Amino acid sequence: MRxxxxxxxxxxxxxxxxxxxxxxxGSGFSAMPPLLDIHKAIHFGFLRRGTLQSLTRGQIHFLNxxxxxxxxxxxxxxxxxxxxxxxxxxxxxDEELKRGFLDSGDSLRTLLQMAPEQRMRLLNAPELRxxxxxxxxxxxxxxxxxxxxxxxxxxxxxxAFFIELDSVLKLPSQPEPYRQVDKALELIYQRNGQPVxxxxxxxxxxxxxxxxxxxxxxxxxxxxxxxxxxxxxxxAAESLAARRLPLKEIAExxxxxxxxxxxxxxxxxxxxxxxxxxxxVPHP
Numbered sequence: 001m002r003x004x005x006x007x008x009x010x011x012x013x014x015x016x017x018x019x020x021x022x023x024x025x026g027s028g029f030s031a032m033p034p035l036l037d038i039h040k041a042i043h044f045g046f047l048r049r050g051t052l053q054s055l056t057r058g059q060i061h062f063l064n065x066x067x068x069x070x071x072x073x074x075x076x077x078x079x080x081x082x083x084x085x086x087x088x089x090x091x092x093x094d095e096e097l098k099r100g101f102l103d104s105g106d107s108l109r110t111l112l113q114m115a116p117e118q119r120m121r122l123l124n125a126p127e128l129r130x131x132x133x134x135x136x137x138x139x140x141x142x143x144x145x146x147x148x149x150x151x152x153x154x155x156x157x158x159x160a161f162f163i164e165l166d167s168v169l170k171l172p173s174q175p176e177p178y179r180q181v182d183k184a185l186e187l188i189y190q191r192n193g194q195p196v197x198x199x200x201x202x203x204x205x206x207x208x209x210x211x212x213x214x215x216x217x218x219x220x221x222x223x224x225x226x227x228x229x230x231x232x233x234x235x236a237a238e239s240l241a242a243r244r245l246p247l248k249e250i251a252e253x254x255x256x257x258x259x260x261x262x263x264x265x266x267x268x269x270x271x272x273x274x275x276x277x278x279x280x281v282p283h284p
Contacts, residue, residue: 013041018096018155021143025049025086036076036222038231040189041091042112043071044158046136050084056116058221067124068132072112074185076220076227088136092158100159107169108162113178114171122169131168135161181205181216184224188231195255196228233269236262240278247274 251262
């Protein structure tokens with residue numbers, strides 16, 4: 001497993017570190033199992049070279065060289081196929097980004113909540129392409145620059161771009177199914193790896209089980225139980241990569257009965273045992 005294929009689950013974003021930069025690249029063609037990544041950060045990515053086929057909230061979309069993409073907080077997403085893909089990926093703290101808006105950032109919120117395919121078309125439309133390309137070139141120049149304050153200038157450029165995007169889009173308000181289920185997502189996050197049942201999630205959202213089940217799957221494209229399990233398995237995969245805890249403790253930390261129970265689900269999801277996965281992941 002190549003380093004660029006390893007999923008990173010928790011970017012440890014904070015007021016002191018509001019964004020993270022990741023560069024991935026590789027030659028040739030690769031098809032991957034649909035492993036879904038789920039996290040609280042916004043992903044803003046640029047395909048600098050090659051082609052990419054990805055899955056977001058149950059929708060498949062295709063990106064070509066020069067395209068960009070935006071992943072909302074908590075959206076299940078993953079790469080299906082890539083060919084000669086060279087990607088600049090920014091992981092951005094949703095909370096810290098919102099602090100930069102004088103208003104509520106309604107257009108940006110609407111953009112993040114719309115269907116992924118519609119969002120990708122809008123971002124890569126001819127009217128917005130000059131703005132996204134200008135941001136990318138500016139940011140890459142800042143990455144290459146040296147000297148004190150580079151990170152601060154990068155963060156200022158990120159905030160300026162999204163504030164500009166919010167003012168340019170002027171999107172009409174839309175129904176917000178996300179608002180009806182977001183408390184369940186926060187509950188998953190607050191449990192810090194321990195399981196959350198369908199009943200608990202529905203109660204957190206003040207909804208009946210049937211109504212919550214329908215809304216969640218309609219918005220995210222997968223059932224709540226599958227989403228919750230994938231969240232914990234992604235966290236466990238990061239713990240394995242960190243190599244700080246034995247398998248038994250990782251299993252307990254992420255809500256599994258024991259190492260055997262964890263290993264069974266991990267193999268089903270990742271196609272390999274926890275031990276084999278850990279051997280293939282480069283040391284941090």
